[in-house]
Amino acid sequence: MIERFREWYENRHEYARSYKERTGRKVVGFFCTYSPEEIFYAFDVLPVRILGSHEVQDVTEPHLFGMFCPFCRDVLAQGLKGRYEYLDGISIGQSCLHLRQAYTSWDIHRNPGWSHYLPMPSHVQSKRAVSFLVGEYRLLIERLEELTGRRIDDDDLRRGIDIMNRVRRVMKEIYELRKDDNPPITGEEAMYMTCAQFFTDAREFLPVAEEVKRELTTRKLDRDPGKRIMLVGSENDDVEYIRMIETLGERESVGCTVVIEEHCTTTRYFWDEVELGDRDPLTAIAERYVLRTPCPSKDWPVRTRLDRILRFAKDWRADGAIVLQQKFCDPHEADIPFVRKHLQDNGIPTYFLEFDVTVPAGPFAIRTEAFLETLEAEADLF
Amino acid sequence: MAKYPTEPLKCWTKAKELRKNFYRNFDQAHEKGGIRWMGSAWALDAVTCGLGRDVYCITGEPYGASCAFNRPLSARFLTAAENYGFSRDLCSYMRNYWGSILTDEYAFGGKFPKADFAFTQHICCSHAKWYQNACELEGGVPLFAIDVGAGPYPPFAAEMYEHRVRYVAEQMLDAIDWMEEITGRKYDDELFLEGCWNDIRSTHTWAKICMLNRAVPAPLDEKSIYSLYVFGTLQKSNGEFADFYEELLEEVEDRVRRGIAAVANEQARVMTDTQPPWGFLGIYRHLETWGAVSIGSLYTFGLEGMWLYDEEEGEFLPRPMPGDKPKTREEACMMLADWHLSKPEYQHFYHPEYKTKMMDAIARHWRVDGIILHYNRGCEGLSTGIAENRLGLLERGHKVMTYEGNMGDEREFDEKAVTNRMDIFLESLGLKRPG
Ligand code: SF4
Ligand code: SF4
Secondary structure (H helix, E strand, O other), X not given: OOHHHHHHHXXXXXHHHHHHHHHOOOEEEEOOOOOOHHHHHHOOOEEEEOOOOOOOOOOOOOOOOXXXXXXXXXXXXXXXXXXXXXXXEEEEEOOOHHHHHHHHHHHHHOOOOOEEXXXXXXXXXXXXXXXXXXXXXXXXXXXXXXXXXXXXXXXHHHHHHHHHHHHHHHHHHHHHHOOOOOOOOOHHHHHHHHHHHHHOOHHHHHHXXXXXXXXXXXXXOOOOOOEEEEEEEOOOOOHHHHHHHHOHHHHOOOOEEXXXXXXXXXXHHHOOOOOOOOOOHHHHHHHHHHHOOOOHXXXXXXXXXXXXXXXXXXXXXXXXXXXXXXXXXXXXXXHHHHHHHHHHHOOOOEEEEEEOOOOOOHHHHHHHHHHHHHHHHHHHHO | OOOXXXXXXXXXXXXXXXXXXXXXXXXXXXXXXXXXXXXXXXXXXXXXXXXXXXXXXXXXXXXXXHHHHOHHHHHHHHHHHHHHOOOOXXXXXXXXXXXXXXXXXXXXXXXXXXXXXXXXXXXXXXXXXXXXXXXXXXXXXXXXXXXXXXXXXXXXXXXXXXXXXXXXXXXXXXXXXXXXXXHOOOOOHHHHHXXXXXXXXXXXXXXHHHHHXXXXXXXXXXXXXXXXHHHHHHHOOOHHHHHHHHHHHHHHHHHHHHOOEOOOOOOEEEEEEOOOOHHHOHXXXXXXXXXXXXEEEHHHHHOOOOEEXXXXXXXXXXXXXXXXXXXXXXXXXXXXXXXXXXXXXXXXXXXXXXXXXXXXXXXXHXXXXXXXXXXXXXXXXXXXXXXXXXXXXXXXXXXXXXXXXXXXXXXHOOHHHHHHHHHHHHHHOOOOOOO
16 A cells, blocks of 8 residues: 555556546645645635656756746756646745745746635734735635635635545554654655645545555564654755665675655645634634744744654654755755754764655665664664 | 046935944944844834934945955855855855954954844845844844835725734834833834835935936946945934935035036946946946946835836826824834835735836936946845846836845956946947947
């Protein structure tokens, strides 16, 4: 069953096209995890995240000045190359400047007929953020009414919340299994899972994930897990890199398993659920997005991410953390010295890698191996 | 080959004096029992006025530009920031600023004066992070930042939704409570109302001054504008600065009446975009040798000046001041929020098309022959969408050239290559190579 995640990840466009045919539903592409998927589900619109294809591309040059991150270039290239031609709309929940440029250039040159910019607040630590966001959600709902020709009520929103909460919960349960001494799922497989969720209807993803969870309880991987590694940082769905470092042990004296990550493709995206209780569903959704683990561009005045990162590292018993950053990713660059210091002060060695999604993963794997060797040397010492 | 009479600005000495005092006041604030705060040039500085008349600030962007102007000093600051672990592609003002703290060196002499608190705003990804890190590097200074990323202003949004204005205004009210708590001072609403009005007065008057540059010959060139727009970036709510702008307005009106030019042989007019490479302002003199005057930019006009874009007319005009002064703290917060959310330089954070429209209006109404875009590696905020601006301006029939550089990191500017490029562009505008 676990293979299904990889198939969905690799065949994301085929899935979406056939989904539209099967269901007659609309599909909207979203650019950042600050889009409230619950509201899209309430309208029975399928939200799919737009990720890059990790190919060297040359179509974004006239649209994006060279100092913006390779991820946003890769995302824009997907639009300019017509890979998402089946979309009925595009939307962004305001996040970093880089990604919003991918969105706006797409809006200018490949607008599928509907687009919506959601000014998601950045001052998420302000008591004013939730009511502002509720106001913005009301505007989004008006726009979705235009797109779909239908109206929704609180029950629809509760349904949307339930759909998203259930997939979040099952992924967290699977992540719990990665705490094992020999995790039954590799980091690569986990990344396929979390990203597959971006591309599929959560209601179709859920039974597969439940089945995978059952299978994992008895699964034994015939491999030495090696060092337990945490990944922290910018957007990352570089499965090839993860595969390369997780297979180092087959070729080299030291190997590793990625046991936990803090990326917007993994835990930053799904860890927090909507706490509905008997409250107004729109407020509950807004609270979830305001209180979730923030992107560093929203993590101020207090740098709240640090404690969660450390807790993940401790709970999943990471031997070391690789701090990954997309080249030019300013929000992460402003945090990195402090993230590294916090982990190091608390006994977790770190290694820094500046990534470029469009550049081959090989050299990064070699550098990672060198880091693993230093972890091995430290272990030998004691 | 002088075509027009020219003369220096009379208020130049006063401008220099005001700026010098500003930085000195910040340095010496503690000696007088006053308070020091740091924050962005876009901070809603009027909010701090209610703490008393002895409250002085430093704003990071003009400070960063002053560092960049002194290239050896800036090199030391940038290296210190990099050695600390900050990436070289981060905002170069910010790196100069952090470097200044790390080396404990004030660009105007002596040790870097530590702030008592930080008060800033956030729309570019780096704004709040800048002071979050500065506060940490200064050993734990309290920080309050106001998120102004609440969406575009009409006509770019269908209407100015009340919840957006309220979001910004309520953060200001929270900031006031916070300031009382951390300073132990009682907040004086009268002083706040005065600061609020000064802010509106200075940002409105600056726009009126820039309007006068529609005249041919242009009474001001952009290099001089840089020395004048700076007061808006230092402290918009400063009464002396608002008064100075009113004086300056009169002087520029007089220059227009008398046909006084900034550049005596004005033959062509260009406009620019984003901050210039501060260590290389000589490129503006180079333009003048060709008879080209840079009349300004959306950046110099609209970084602090307040304007409104008229979609139907394609016009760009100073935003009229509100009819009445605010009477209460709450009213002042709502008024300031609404006023600042219309800032032209905020709009492109939501879509490059909004900026292209305003630039197109400037190019047409200020009779611009060519547009020079600085692809500024030092500022991701103002470079956001700049490549689409280029495409949009070309589509609208403008002549556009671009060059790459960095406002605050001299290692990323190739002066020779840029002036060569400018020469080719100026020639294409029909100008004759200077003999
Ligand atoms: S990697 Fe960084 S800069 Fe790029 S989209 Fe993500 S947060 Fe933005
Ligand atoms: S990158 Fe530009 S807009 Fe952002 S803080 Fe720096 S100077 Fe300001």
